[in-house]
Amino acid sequence: MPLSPEVAFEQNRERLMSVIYLRMGPNLRVRMDPEDVLQEVAIEAFNSWQTLTEEQNAGAWLVTLARRKVARIMRDQLGVAARDPRREQAMKTELPLADRRTGPVTSADRKDRLALLEEAMQRLSDHHREVIILMKIEGLSAREVGDKMERSENAVHLLLSRALKRLAEELKL
């Protein structure tokens, strides 16, 4: 049986939520609930599932969808909002969607942990933050991260190792 978009989405739900949450940042989250963005990514994934060529890339593909979605919202919201008040109002009136799936405790818990991570990461340097997000949240390989950050694979691992040290300090782990 081929992989269905529902299943792929479920498998990556938490990762996608983390990507959306962290990429949105506090300013954008005031305007739009990350859960709603996640829903939109799900809808987009279901609608364009056919464009996915290799099933094993589903995770990376979904992460790309999520990143693009956030980028688009950022453009629409932060760029357009000032020009067109009607549009902003339309966004505010958007009601959260029904299916939250997880119970209140787990969802709140995950949000807490995300908020904790975000707060800690704000005190990290840009490089450290980026390498953690790219490799551990978005799930890119060391080679891909290396290409983006113009480093060798070895250097990426070392950088991540140091970033985790700083993160552990900030999280008091």
Place this chain on the structure above:
Amino acid sequence: MSEPGAQGEHGEPASAADRRMAEVLRGASGPAEVRRTLEGEQSEEASDVLSRLNALDFVEKLVGADVDVPEHIGSYRVKGLLGRGGMGTVYLCWQEDLEREVALKVLSRGFTADPTMRKRFRAEARATAALHHRHIVPIYDYGEAQGMLFFAMERVEGMSLDKHVNAARRVGTYPMEPLEAARRFAGVADALGLAHRRRLLHRDVKPGNIMVGADGTLALTDFGLAKALDQASAHMTSQDGGFLGTLHYASPEQAMGRELTAASDLYSLGVTMFEAVSGQLPVSGASTEALLQSVLHGTRRRLRDVVPKPPRDLEAVLEKLLSREGRDRYQDGEDLARDLLRIADEEPVHIRRIPWHVRLWRRARKNPVLTGALAAVLIFTFVTIFLLGLWSREQGRGRESRHENQLVAIERSISSERGSAWGSKPMFAALTGVKVPSFEPNPSILGVLEATRAAMPDDPRVPAMYRAYVEDPALQASRYLAEGRGYEAVQLYDAAIRAAIDDRAGSDPSIDLSLYNLYLGRGVARLTASVALPEDARTDLELASFLRPGAAFPNIVLDMLDVVRSADIRVASARARERAQASSAGYREALGTLLWAAAGYRPIELSNMMDFRLPHERQRVVHALAATLLQQAPPACALHGQPTGFAKTLATLCSRALGRRADPAALRMIDAQVNSLVGRAIRPGAEAAGWGHLLQLLTRPRQRGPLLDEEGQPLSPQLQLATWRCLLALDPKSAVARLWLPRFGDFQREHPGLEGLLEVAARMHLVAESKEALQWSEQWALASSRDPAARFCRMQVRLREQQLAGAQDDAIACIQSAIEPQRALRDIVEWMGQLTQVLSPPRNEGLLQMVESFRSMLGKELPDFRGGK
């Protein structure tokens, strides 16, 4: 020391801990193994690496370990995912041997490992399976496969009560009428009673474990699981240090971890019922700790604090259920059920409450500070009651309650009035293009409203209800909707919904009625081609249906969506047919017409429904269902794929641009017109937005590379394809179409697997009369051999290439598989006729003969081609 300015830079020397952790990250050594070896060591390096491992763990936990979703579990084929909770995952499965849908609950692997747990779980599953009750979701099967412990339950169509409550909360209304809740919960109470007699506790009664069936019946699920999983959850509590599960519904003894009794289940049922009636919980707390405190020691909200004028008896029953001491509650689910039924029938209930002085004494003993406060409250209450009595006597209590009843009766009759099968005025027409008689307010309802207003002229709710019933709450939005400008309509509806929710004070029937219209309008607008967000539309329609349960229109549109978007279209269409046949003729006609439009056969050219892009096989099923429901062939159709409704306006503009490509001033003007229309009325990213990008093709036909958006970024492949499709809809001449071929070729190479590309490619090359036309039409016909459109296209190409025999095969196959064979035949004859005129006499002889043989079949009963040509 480890924080130099150049942290993480290439040149910085790596410490031993840096290198060791990097090795773990590279995958050279496993984290668990490294952790084990380091935990013994006392060095600084070890603690450094351990803290990094913890940080890694923290991040990795956040993104979630991958969930394995198996294809098969035992003899069940997994079809989808219904939900995921703390204990396991619920899949929608197909039981292959019995050919039925079931809900399969698979326990998390963590729970499956422990042998004593397994034994207990099996015992509980057996006991539950022996419970036959209308209000308990039955367990069909229990087993183990691939190391997973699972059981199969009946698949209940409907939603869980928590979703129902959330939906109500979002529209700011009460989830259930108190009396209705009493009747529905009586069944659940009775079910609990049966289980308790069999010495089985549920232990996790909460809205998430109660299913609301399509007819509103409640049924308990996950019976007895909590007990089986008790050990495991106790273990998890100690590990994470927090209470696992839903504390809101836990009885005080459960929150304390003491032994549970039947009364504990009834307490949880009480909380659930309280929430179902009021939308709120009797206890709340900002944190787990605060919540625990208020479960154990705090005061509960009373029903009258959150619901205006609740039935007194129901309030008493809930108070009794929510008693802190188990012995003060109901002891038996059957007693509770009996009382609830009496409440539902508005008969008096004699609840043996604890005498008030005993309660006071108990409370005073626990909290002496409260005693004084209680006394004050008591005096205050007496005074208030006295004053209220005076007031109500003056107002004429009888008259007031009659008035209230009257309002409720009006609301009911509005909710279930006939004629609702077509929705409000512009809605049906916006989707299907079929004009229906405009909605006329029912004179008898108007009469009752008038009489009610005369009887109680001061009540502002009566004129508000009148307005909500007669007037469109968002007139401009409806106008946009009628024109097919869905995106503009959606934005206006958004604002109106927000305003209506803000205006609501308590439960206001007039606002419910306006909200119904607004959600319905937004739902329909989201189904137009300009917006095309069917899942969002579904949410809106469900909310509308929730607000006016008697109204047919939202359900009809939902039925249509269920059919066209279902995973198994045959099952869905059979279900829809059954439901339609049990409904009115108006229901059937409306559903049939909607389905007909959804299948791509637009009854008239004004339809604005989004294109669901159904594959041919699905189209056939939808079409067959529409034909059964309508009982006669629907009226003449716009050809499949041609722009209709609002898109037609755009197509007209664009084809004017195509004709005046040499006139830059005219092009600029048309470009501005199209862009302003698309920008306002079409959601960015919707397929119809393709029209907005078409002008860049028309103005710069020789440009290469992908189509770009305003900021110079490439459009999504789907949107690019949609733009090419729009170009084809203009039916350009071959010499003109050839200009775009190189750029289209770039696009094809860039996105080879794109869905729908074959069709566009074949038609593009056909129109441009390119050499590749044969190759692409072959590919399309191969990929969808039963699609008459693909065969028709290949026939056209083959005729042009003089491959007469092959073309004839295609023509026959096209007629055979066409939904409307006569229409396909007519199209074929017409196309062949045109071609005979293009070709010079010696070359068109064979073709002439073929045209004649096909023409002779026009209007006659078509022969069965399957016997041979």
